[in-house]
Amino acid sequence: MSTILVVDDKASMRKILQxxxxxxxxxVIEAEDEDHAVECLKNNSIDLILTDVRMKKPxxxxxxxxxxxxxxxxxPVILMSAYATVPQAVQAVKDGAEDYIERPYSIDALMVKIEKALQKRHLIEENRFLTEENRLLRDELHLRGDFTDIIGKSKRLQDVLDLIRKVAKTDSSVLIQGETGTGKELIALAIHNNSARRDKPFIRxxxxxxxxxxxxxxxxxxxxxxxxxxxxERMGRFELANGGTIFLDxxxxxxxxxxxxxxxxLQDKTFERVGGSRPITVDVRIIAATNKNLEEAVRKGTFRQDLYYRINVVPIYLPPLRERRxxxxxxxxxxxxKLSGKVSNRIKHVSPEAMELLINYEWRGNIRELEHTIxxxxxxxxxxxxxxxxxPLSKDAIINQDIPKSGTLEEVEKLEKKLILxxxxxxxxxRTKAANILGIKRSxxxxxxxxxxxxxxxxDSNE
Ligand SMILES: Nc1ncnc2c1ncn2[C@@H]1O[C@H](COP(=O)(O)OP(=O)(O)OP(=O)(O)O)[C@@H](O)[C@H]1O
Ligand SMILES: [Mg+2]
Structure with a gap:
């Protein structure tokens, strides 16, 4: 429903229009003069202004x-003008008024002008929205493409996926927790893409x-x-996500x-823009993510408990990679x-020794680190x-550092090669650095x- 602000100093005229x-x-919202009208603009979401030209001030x-x-x-602003103020109204249209109507007028004629102005406004709004949305969606596009597969057969991950399928059907707020690089964003997108909101924006x-x-x-x-x-003025991401999902990373x-x-x-689906006081209502599903321990932040008093409860309706915990090797x-x-087109088409295999290293590594940066390593x-x-x-896996982080307590010389040779690598x-x-690490001369x-x-x-021939 559209809201029209009617501005006229005569109460009787306002009543009729009302x-x-x-x-x-x-x-309809009524104002008796321009000052009062400005107040109304601040506190309401107005779609069109219908104003008299001459009020207390001419x-x-x-x-x-x-x-x-x-x-x-x-x-859009439509002016209502008496015969005497028609020249002013005409000038006003040149200065940006949408239209004017001369008194006395038929209500039907006024209605045509209003409908036309609102339609135009609607198109402009939609266009602005799409432009902004496009800009943000372009950022997300690569992610959307990625979504096709969330890899992992481990029970830990499969449990998460089961939960996602269930939670996707609802509108509940979700809090995804997990170390850096565990796939929080990927999971958030998967929830959105499997929800009824999938054709609406996913805004991060x-x-x-x-x-x-x-x-x-x-x-x-x-x-x-x-x-x-x-x-x-500028729309925020909550407005852009209307109908869809916002991912608060x-x-x-x-x-x-x-x-x-x-x-x-979260409570009333309502907010105001910064510097404004008119309430804006949106229908947005919230998915939040963090690699911090929020519960602890709540205990310490740096994160509001009431907000925590609102967000944490469905908690999802993504286990670190080292717990699902x-x-x-x-x-x-x-x-x-995935990288074969981008990096090299040659690579087809991983040697068993290399795979063993990969499986035993600590992966503090989790799946993102694994991806970069590959x-x-x-x-x-x-x-x-x-x-x-x-x-290039750092020595400290390789677990199973099976330094033999005793063994054959061959094993010692193998270990030497491993340490050098x-x-x-x-x-x-x-090489100079490597020699330093090993405590030996470069030669x-x-x-x-x-x-x-x-x-x-x-x-490294120049080295
Ligand atoms: N199960 C998975 N299968 C395939 N790729 C994955 C999986 N989990 C994560 N990835 C990939 O790993 C990378 C990191 O994932 P993502 O950005 O979702 O992690 P994150 O938890 O949001 O990290 P951060 O906390 O650092 O923001 C991405 O390229 C993502 O596509
Ligand atoms: Mg992330």
């Missing part, structure tokens, strides 16, 4: 037009990247003049003020396939197989590399 427009299904309507064009450029907001204040305006938008750089990082505002959106081989081959290995490898020397990878194949390292048949994957 009745007629009300009958045609419009919400050009009160023109003044209101100017203010509207400046602060609410998308709200990274709460950690914006400075305080900026985040508020990113989320809720701002009115013109809300702060120094707010040259024009790193929610543990938001300020108390924004927490409070979020709480209100059985997924690693599938993930490795998934990334080889990408690097594909760049390094010359043949069609990823070998241990293509994996690790040192080289750790130092990005800069000794050269000799040992030759003995073990280790060649550098990069051209």
């Amino acid at each position: 009745q007629k427009l009300g009958k045609s299904g419009f919400d 050009d009160g309507g023109i003044e209101l037009l100017k203010i509207t064009k400046r602060d609410y450029p998308y709200i 907001a990274d709460c950690a990247t914006y400075a305080e204040g900026v985040l508020e305006s990113e989320l809720f938008g701002h009115e013109k003049g809300a702060f120094t750089n707010a040259i024009r 790193e929610i543990g990082d938001i300020s108390p003020q924004t927490q409070l505002k979020l709480l209100r959106v 059985e997924d690693i081989p599938d993930l490795v081959y998934h990334f080889i396939k 990408e690097r290995a594909m760049v390094f490898a010359d043949g069609d197989t990823i070998l241990p020397e293509h994996l 690790e040192a080289l990878q750790q130092s990005n194949w800069v 000794t390292l050269n000799y040992k590399m030759e003995k073990h048949g280790i060649t550098s994957p990069i051209d």
Whole structure:
């Protein structure tokens, strides 16, 4: 339903319009002069202004037009003019008024003008919305493409996927917790793509990247003049996500003020833009994610408990990769396939030794780190197989460091080769550094590399 602001100093005229427009299904708000009208604009969501030209001030309507064009450029203004003020009204249309109507007029003629103006406004709004939406969706597009498969047969991951299928059917708020790189964003997108909202926007907001204040305006938008750089009004991500899903990434990082505002959106689906006071209502599903321990933040008092309960309706915990190592081989081959166009078409296999390294590694950066490691290995490898020397995995993080307490000389040789490779990878194949790590001279390292048949994957002949 559209809301029309009727501005006229004569109460009787306002009453008539109130009745007629009300009958045609419009919400009508009345104002007796331009000052009162500006108040109404601040506190309500107005779709069209119908104003007298001459009020207490002889050009009160023109003044209101100017203010509207400046602060609410998308709200159409139709002027009602008496014969004497027609020249003013004509000029006003040149200055940006949508239209004018001369008194006395038939209500039907007025209705045609109103409908036309509203239709036009609707198209413009839709266009603006689509432009903004496009911009944001372009960012998301690569993610959408990625979604086709969430890899992992482990019970831990399968349990998560079962939960996602269930929660996708609902509108409940979801909180995804997990270490960095465990796939929180991927899972959030999967929930959206499997929900009834899948054809509506999935809008992401990274709460950690914006400075305080900026985040508020990113989320809720701002009115013109809300702060120094707010040259024009702007929709926030909540408005853009209307009908769809908003993904609040790193929610543990938001300020108390924004927490409070979020709480209100969760409670009443209503908020105001920064610098504005008219309430905006949206229908948005909230999925939040964090790699912090929110429960602890609540205990410490840095995160509101009431907000935590609102968000954490369905908690999803993504286990770190090292707790589901059985997924690693599938993930490795998934990334080889995924990256084959981008990095190298040659790589087809992973040697058993390399796979063993990958399976036993700590993966503090979880799946993202695994993906990057595979990408690097594909760049390094010359043949069609990823070998241990293509994996620059840091020595400290390899578990199963099975240093033999006793053993054959052959085992010692193997261990030596392993330590040399690790040192080289750790130092990005800069031999001087690697020798330092190993506590040997560079010349000794050269000799040992030759003995073990280790060649550098990069051209280090100048080194
Ligand atoms: N189960 C999975 N199968 C395939 N790819 C995955 C899986 N989980 C994560 N990925 C990939 O790993 C990378 C990291 O995932 P994502 O960005 O979702 O992690 P995150 O938990 O949001 O990380 P951060 O906390 O650092 O933001 C992405 O490229 C994603 O596509
Ligand atoms: Mg993320």
